[in-house]
Amino acid sequence: MKTHYRFLLSILILVSMVGALFTSFSFASSQTESPYQVYLPVLMKNPHTDPPAYYGVSRYMNTIDPVKSYVYGCQAGSTDKQLAGKQDKIIILAYGQPWGQNGEYGVWYYSGTFASTAVIAESAKQFAYGYWVCTGSDTESTIELVIGTSNFAKYDKGKCTEGSWFCNTTVAYEHGKRWALMVKDVSNWVVKNGISGQVSIAGGNDIEFLWNTPAITKAWIQGYDAFDENRYKLYNFGSCDACPYVGSTWHPPANNWTMSDAYYVAWGAAPVWPIPEIYLTTGKNAKEWAYLSYWGTINNRSKIQFQGTLTQWQACLQRGGCVVYDQYGNVLYGSNNTPEEGWLQLINEINRWTSTAQSTIRWQTDIRWSP
């Protein structure tokens, strides 16, 4: 009899272990289920899945040369081809601040000259094409390619300076419109050339509260929204500067932004999806974004669905100096979260509340300076 009991006990333990093994696969990936559900027979399920195995390499585009763009895309494609199985990544190409010149719209990019939306479109197309060609026999891996600008203008004592362009709601709306039309053009080109099975196109904006007013930033989004035909996502890959969070005293976000403004540019506006900067090793960025989502749920809005996280770990490796020390050499804070650290910080924070919980965040991406 004793042996029978021992045998039954072994079976029970084994079944529990096998059950636990399977919860880490797709069975546990639902975003609709609430966290902390208990799975029988024995083990408690983790409130979230593991981070994605690999991160997408995003880039500050210091070049708009189509040849280099093709090479960058090819590099991303070659990487995915070499990795086992189907890859699923998001890649942001950050082109710089919005600008207009001689009736044309585009960016003032990092090398210090103007590039029109037509030139940017060509650069993005070549990146997409390079990715597709260089994935070769891997016909299943996919990327979502985000063509990004920002909401930057330079202010001095509350006034837009002469050296800035993005200074009123009229030009902001028009620029947003032109950006949406450019994204549409690139997306149509991707479809026409048969590469849309592996590459999806979206717009993006690095929205930072310290850079501009809510009125101008929202006007840009409205311009984009009016011409995106409800087809092309707009990723906000910015920051929630000085947003309140659990553990802080309550204060409004930076630069006269309200929580309502912050929510609008993160999730409230129709085309917007967030890929927030989760840079700080202290976890403050993750706490700010998570609280913004919670704020939505207690203010007659829905929770924010986070699509991914953006870190700058590679850029920090390239340039060093992402850690700030006090006068005694002690680390005060770092802005060099690894992609996995950023992802884990955000998912843990949003799972603080049932109303904002997600069991997974699809992507993690990390930005670098080109090359």
Add this chain to the structure above:
Amino acid sequence: MRKNFLRTSVLIFTVIIVWLLTFMVVNADRFDENILDTQTTNQMMSIQNELDIVSDPEHQNSLQAKLNTLQYQADIQATGQKMAPEKPADICASMPKSTFVEEVRPTGILPGAPGPFSSQVLKVENQWQDQLNGYWMHLYAGVSGLDSNQGGVILWIEDVESGGFFSDPEPEGALTILSVHGTRLELLTSEGTTRYFDILAQQFIPDLKSEVNVVELPASYVFDPCGQDR
């Protein structure tokens, strides 16, 4: 009797384990596929659930638009996967011809533009750019977005993994570039104190007469799938 029971049980048990392991290995890729499909589906279901709860018509329209976007994206991806053409075998032949001519860049001290970094890292007051020793160099002066007293500069050297963030050793708020002296910059803190930065030495220096060693730049590396410099 008891021995037979144990033998049979162990056999059944082994068969189940072997079956489970085989199932997992054979279906490893399929699980990945399921995750992808499940993610989009669950995302749509989750938004649909929120749509049922939210009462504000404007927010409802916004969520509906997000659903439409996801649907459109899924549709063109599915079509693209079915209709994908043959890929070119030669990745170099697919590279576009180089006809790009860059506009002439302004040099010297320029009004503040966002560098390739977040305002959390540095809120820029102004910048300097020029070509030194064959490299395009950009120096942004300003203040940390997280600490309004911590001035600093970021030196970005194109195509080379060098440069970086340099904190003002005696922080007094935002730094602004005032003038250029060869390869050295004169900066002003928001308190009105002067600072000097040597671009090639990549460090703050006490005065313009200071002698410091130039930082040797590493060789630039550009991924080139066709094995030639471009």
